[in-house]
Amino acid sequence: MTDDIRGIFERAGCEGALCVLPLDDDGEFGFGGSGSDGSGFRESGFRADEPSVPASVVKVQVALEVETWFAEGRLDPGERVTLSAADRTFGPTGTSLFEDDAVLSWRDMVVLMLTISDNHTTNVLLRRIGVDAVNATAERLGLTGTVLESDLRTMLDSIGRDLGRTGWADAVAWGERASAAESARVEELLPTARALDPSRGTRTTPRDMAELLRLIWTDRAGPAAACARVRTLMGRQLTRHRIASGFRPPVRVAAKSGGLLGVVRNEVGVISHPDGRRYAAAIFTRSRPGSDETAINAAIGAATALGADPAVAHDNVAAVTGHVDAVHDNAARAREAERSVRFNPLHHRHRDSAGRTARAVTAVDRLAPHLETLAGEVAAFTARDDLAPVVTDARPHLRALTAATGRAITGLLDTGGPGPALATVRDGLAAYARADSRPAAVALRRPFQQILQLLDGLGRVPQEQEQEQGQEQEQEQGQGQEGA
Incomplete structure (x- = not known):
C-alpha cells in the first residue's frame, strides 16, 4: 500500500509524507506498525517520522495553548485588543488585509486563526503567550520532532532576507516591479530559504501532528474545555479541498490546512465515520517545479483515504x-x-x-x-x-x-x-x-x-x-x- 500512496504523490508532482492513527486504542487497521498487544496493525504511515515544514498547521498548537490559558484563568478570553493595521503580519486572508485598526477579543482571534488561517491574529496571539510556551507544551505531550522557532512575522522576514531583501515587506515591494528574469531567479532561491528547510526552521513530523490530534480528541492534550474548543473550530475550517476531498458525507472531517509560498501544502485533521471509526491524519507535501496546486490538494485527500482504508487492492x-x-x-x-x-x-x-x-x-x-x-x-x-x-x-x-x-x-x-x-x-x-x-x-x-x-x-x-x-x-x- 505504500507504493499506492507514493504513486499518488508522484502523479501530483510533489513529495509527500503521511501518518494516520486511530483515535481509539481498540481499533485495528493500517500497515505501518503493530499494536502494543500484538493483535494487529494500528497505524498507516509513509515517511511518518520525516521532519517537515508545518506552515499554518502550527496554528493548532497555538490554539491549544491559548485555549489552555483561557481554561486555567491565565488569560481573559473576552479581553478586547486593538490590532494595528500599520503593524499587521502579511497574509492572504482576514485581518492581514485590513487597512484600518480593528478591535477583537482574544477568543475571536482564535476563531479567525483556525477557520480562515488568519496570520495577523496568529502573530498577536503568539506574541501574547510566547513561542516558549508552545514548545513547552509540545515537549510535555511527547512531540519530540516538533519545534516552533519563531513567530510568523519573524519567519516571513527571514524569507525576505534569504531572498536578498531587508525583510518580507521589502521583498513584496520589490516583487511588484521585478522583471520576469528576476522573478524566475527568486523562484529558484525560494525553496532554499531557512523557513522552508525543516532542519533550520520550524518543524514537525506527520506522526507528531497525528498524535497531537489524537490527544486533543481524547481530552489528553490539555483541559477538556480547551480541547473541545479546538475540535469545534477545526470542524468549521473554511478549506474543504484537501483531506475532505477524499471522503463523502456522512463522513465528517475537522481539519487545519497549511501552505507556504506555493512550495509547502499540508493538512492535519480527524476523519469521523458514521459507524464510530475515527482517525487522526497528518499529510505534508512539498511541490516540485511546475506542479499543479489542484492536483496536490486532491492527492492529499486520496492519500488520506488510502491511509485510512489500506485493505483496498x-x-x-x-x-x-x-x-x-x-x-x-x-x-x-x-x-x-x-x-x-x-x-x-x-x-x-x-x-x-x-x-x-x-x-x-x-x-x-x-x-x-x-x-x-x-x-x-x-x-x-x-x-x-x-x-x-x-x-x-x-x-x-x-x-x-x-x-x-x-x-x-x-x-x-x-x-x-x-x-x-x-x-x-x-x-x-x-x-x-x-x-x-x-x-x-x-x-x-x-x-x-x-x-x-x-x-x-x-x-x-x-x-x-x-x-x-x-x-x-x-x-x-x-x-x-x-x-x-
Whole structure:
C-alpha cells in the first residue's frame, strides 16, 4: 500500500509524507506498525517520522495553548485588543488585509486563526503567550520532532532576507516591479530559504501532528474545555479541498490546512465515520517545479483515504488513475514548449499554434485531480462492506467512462478538442444514472460529471479561437489588398 500512496504523490508532482492513527486504542487497521498487544496493525504511515515544514498547521498548537490559558484563568478570553493595521503580519486572508485598526477579543482571534488561517491574529496571539510556551507544551505531550522557532512575522522576514531583501515587506515591494528574469531567479532561491528547510526552521513530523490530534480528541492534550474548543473550530475550517476531498458525507472531517509560498501544502485533521471509526491524519507535501496546486490538494485527500482504508487492492486505484501520468507529462512538455516559442522571435509565426496547444494541454491537466478523487472514492467504498456491492456494480460503467475519457484526452492532445468521445462520456453517464441511483453511485459519478463539464468547455474554446483567428486573417488579407 505504500507504493499506492507514493504513486499518488508522484502523479501530483510533489513529495509527500503521511501518518494516520486511530483515535481509539481498540481499533485495528493500517500497515505501518503493530499494536502494543500484538493483535494487529494500528497505524498507516509513509515517511511518518520525516521532519517537515508545518506552515499554518502550527496554528493548532497555538490554539491549544491559548485555549489552555483561557481554561486555567491565565488569560481573559473576552479581553478586547486593538490590532494595528500599520503593524499587521502579511497574509492572504482576514485581518492581514485590513487597512484600518480593528478591535477583537482574544477568543475571536482564535476563531479567525483556525477557520480562515488568519496570520495577523496568529502573530498577536503568539506574541501574547510566547513561542516558549508552545514548545513547552509540545515537549510535555511527547512531540519530540516538533519545534516552533519563531513567530510568523519573524519567519516571513527571514524569507525576505534569504531572498536578498531587508525583510518580507521589502521583498513584496520589490516583487511588484521585478522583471520576469528576476522573478524566475527568486523562484529558484525560494525553496532554499531557512523557513522552508525543516532542519533550520520550524518543524514537525506527520506522526507528531497525528498524535497531537489524537490527544486533543481524547481530552489528553490539555483541559477538556480547551480541547473541545479546538475540535469545534477545526470542524468549521473554511478549506474543504484537501483531506475532505477524499471522503463523502456522512463522513465528517475537522481539519487545519497549511501552505507556504506555493512550495509547502499540508493538512492535519480527524476523519469521523458514521459507524464510530475515527482517525487522526497528518499529510505534508512539498511541490516540485511546475506542479499543479489542484492536483496536490486532491492527492492529499486520496492519500488520506488510502491511509485510512489500506485493505483496498492496488488495482482499484490503478484502474481509475491509469491516464494521470500521461496527462501530467504531456502538460509539462507543452508548457515548456510554449515558453521556448514565446521567447524566441525566430519562431514568431508558430507562437499562436504552440500557445493554443499548451493551453489545451494545461487544461487537460486539470482533469487529473478528478480522476484522483474518483480513485479515493473507489478505494474507500471497496473497503466498506455496505458499499462494496455498489463498486462491483459500477465497474463496467467506470471502465467505459474511463476509456472514453482517455480517448477525449488523446483528442485534446492531438487536435485541441475532445472529438466524438465527448458524446460517449455524456451517454455513458446517462446510462449509469439510469442503472443505479443509490447515493454511493451518485458520488462515483460526480467526478465524471465534473470531467464532462471540463471537456465540454475545452471542446468549444479551440473552435471559437480558430474562428476568431480566421476572421482576423481575412481582415488582414483584405487590408493588404486594399493597400495594394
